Amino acid sequence: MNIAILTGAGISAESGLKTFRDSNGLWEGHDVMEVATPEGFARNPGLVLEFYNQRRRQLLEVQPNAAHLALAQLQATHNVHIITQNVDDLHERAGSKNVLHLHGELLKIRSSGNAIDIKHWGKDILVGDLCEKGYQWRPHIVWFGEAVPAMDEAIPIVAKADVVIIVGTSMQVYPAAGLMQYAPEHAQLYFVDPNPSLDSNARLTVIAEKAGTGVEKVIEMIGDF
Numbered sequence: 001m002n003i004a005i006l007t008g009a010g011i012s013a014e015s016g017l018k019t020f021r022d023s024n025g026l027w028e029g030h031d032v033m034e035v036a037t038p039e040g041f042a043r044n045p046g047l048v049l050e051f052y053n054q055r056r057r058q059l060l061e062v063q064p065n066a067a068h069l070a071l072a073q074l075q076a077t078h079n080v081h082i083i084t085q086n087v088d089d090l091h092e093r094a095g096s097k098n099v100l101h102l103h104g105e106l107l108k109i110r111s112s113g114n115a116i117d118i119k120h121w122g123k124d125i126l127v128g129d130l131c132e133k134g135y136q137w138r139p140h141i142v143w144f145g146e147a148v149p150a151m152d153e154a155i156p157i158v159a160k161a162d163v164v165i166i167v168g169t170s171m172q173v174y175p176a177a178g179l180m181q182y183a184p185e186h187a188q189l190y191f192v193d194p195n196p197s198l199d200s201n202a203r204l205t206v207i208a209e210k211a212g213t214g215v216e217k218v219i220e221m222i223g224d225f
């Protein structure tokens with residue numbers, strides 16, 4: 001059975017990482033438009049680089065939670081693909097394979113003048129840290145207004161799914177939020193969120209709980225089918 005799992009910031013909340021829209025629209029005290037747009041980076045590269053330096057340092061301090069681990073175990077019995085909006089590596093650290101990051105990865109950086117120049121990077125980056133072609137290094141993160149190339153890979157995964165599990169996303173940011181529309185008619189959909197933005201229907205089961213307990217419930221519902 002093919003399972004497509006779509007996750008958002010909520011699945012990492014119980015690991016101690018802040019979501020984007022639960023604290024009156026501020027992300028760790030910053031307006032998302034100030035720290036997650038190309039314009040914000042052009043306006044104040046030092047502020048943006050320091051913001052992601054803080055996020056990177058914080059990520060190295062936290063651990064995957066029960067929900068990440070439960071999803072990783074699911075791949076032992078099913079063909080599981082995880083499509084995440086998160087830039088953390090907690091799915092991978094929980095043991096999940098086939099993880100597709102729609103919005104980039106916090107532990108990677110890329111040249112701001114040569115998009116194919118990407119490398120793993122777990123330390124700070126500062127203004128003046130340049131790639132060999134002389135361009136400023138930037139976080140390998142998809143900022144608002146930038147293309148989401150991974151959608152080309154994500155859509156066929158959802159289109160082949162027998163089950164789609166959506167965990168911890170407010171479904172407010174497109175194109176990611178539109179992915180569930182590609183699920184085939186026969187697919188069963190599950191939505192785990194303590195403050196769900198969707199209602200249950202014939203093919204969608206909403207579990208209004210935190211990921212730490214809600215994901216386990218979905219796995220029990222799926223059973224061995």
Ligand code: APR
Pocket residue numbers: 007008009010011013014019020021022032085086103167168169170171172173192193194195196197209210211212
């Ligand atoms: N377990 C499950 N869900 C939770 C939990 C939890 N413990 N705590 C909060 N949530 C839910 C919230 O109710 C909310 O619906 O997680 C969701 C988080 O929504 P957002 O903060 O909007 O995060 P997300 O949907 O991932 O944002 C999408 O927006 O800012 C951009 O690129 C950024 O990837 C991000 C995208």
